Amino acid sequence: MSEENTTRIYTVNLAKAWDTPKYRRTDRVINIIKEFTRRHMQTNKVKIDQDLNRHIWSRGKKNPPRKIILRMIKEDDDTVVVSSFIEEKGSELSEESVEVEEPKMQEEKKVEKEPKMQEEKKVEKEPKDKSK
Structure with a gap:
């Protein structure tokens, strides 16, 4: 047998x-992922990575994600390990870029609020006399 592991990346619709x-x-989502893996990797031994499991359960039991990008690695003993592919893309973002974006949004909101306050004028309406 070959020593190389087979790796595939899929986007799975969980609708x-x-x-x-x-x-x-969320229980059904886990079963859908296992069924998808069995069908595409042609094995019955499927293991779901702990990080993928946490990602699926992060929004609770009633609101799982609609679709997810998976990395499937088939090992020599026909065991398939399923992990999330998105986490690696997310780790490339630096913390500095996130910090820079947040203050800009707050400053823009402050700038927008000040002109509105100056432009607003109180308009008093005189009551109409219906004494006729």
Whole structure:
């Protein structure tokens, strides 16, 4: 057998989980991922990575993600390890870029509020006399 592991990347649509009751949606998502992996990697031994599991469960049992990008690695003993592909892209972002964006948004909001306050004028309406 070859020593190299087979690696594939798939985007999986998880919308079928919305056909089940709300309280079972995330459980159904896990089963959909396992079924998808069995079909495409042609093995019955599937392991879901801990980080992927946490990502799926992060929004609770009733609101799992609609689709997810997966990395599937088939090892020599026909075991497939499924992990999230998005996490690696997210780690490339530096913390500095996130810090720079937030203050700009706050400054823009402050600038917008000040002119509005100056432009607003109180208009008093005189009551109409209906004493006729």
